[in-house]
Amino acid sequence: MLARRLRRSYSASVLVASWNVNSIRARQDLVENWLRDQRPDVVCLQETKVVDDDFPSEMFQRLGYALAVAGQRSYNGVAIASRSGLEDVEIGLWDERPGADRRLIAATVNGVRVFSTYVPNGKSVASPDFAVKLDFLERLRETLARKAAGVPVILCGDFNVALEPEDVYDPIKFEGQLHFHPDERVRLERLLELGLVDAFRIHEKGGGYYSWWDYRGASLRKNEGLRIDYVFLSRDLAERCVSVRIDAAARRLPRPSDHAPVIVQLSGPSAEALQATD
């Protein structure tokens, strides 16, 4: 507690996390323990898999988080939790239709526009779902261009795309396959051309760092994973990004999500703007 007060008082640093939890209800205790341990200021969640009325809101309230949720029955679902308040919550892409999958939510945290997104998996490159995935990435780019131009942005989520060969455990095997097909990588690169930076790559250029490992077989033990969960920062915030880590330990806990959280630490004036006022 003292250390946290000191950090908050003197180092002006905030933690922003993104985590595909693969069902917030199945993961409620694990997430609560993780939040108590890591104390992130802002958390973007994906694959909550629950309608809004059944979201475990009390747990987040108990821990001091304001909450914005966009869920649906069985599948998908995104949320943003913040210890610094949430304003101007918006659900969906800029041209969202009623009944669409719940895959995007945005909220403003002290002047920073925060997005939590769950990009469609695509099923396989040959599937019609792959075209839906490409279309979602394009419309996500349009949404950022229209709704968040010129303001500090944190775009978090499970993008279901590995950007670089270093982001897949076997780039030769994955080339042209789902999660590492040129069409989806180009779509994501175009989105980043709006002026967004992959926070993880600010400080780490090497391979072997992943955010997802298959539940099946020995994927985790052999570190055969994919880095498909990202925190993207607008340039002003990227300049204040002190550290980024993927909390692979959370993937090794009992009954884990198949995704690990990504945690970004920001310092400086923008961080102060994001900071809790407690």
Next chain:
DNA sequence: ATGACTGACGATGTCAGA
């Protein structure tokens, strides 16, 4: 070997995930 696990829904299986 389009498999292996896991969760939701709601049933003793099917779909989706990545």
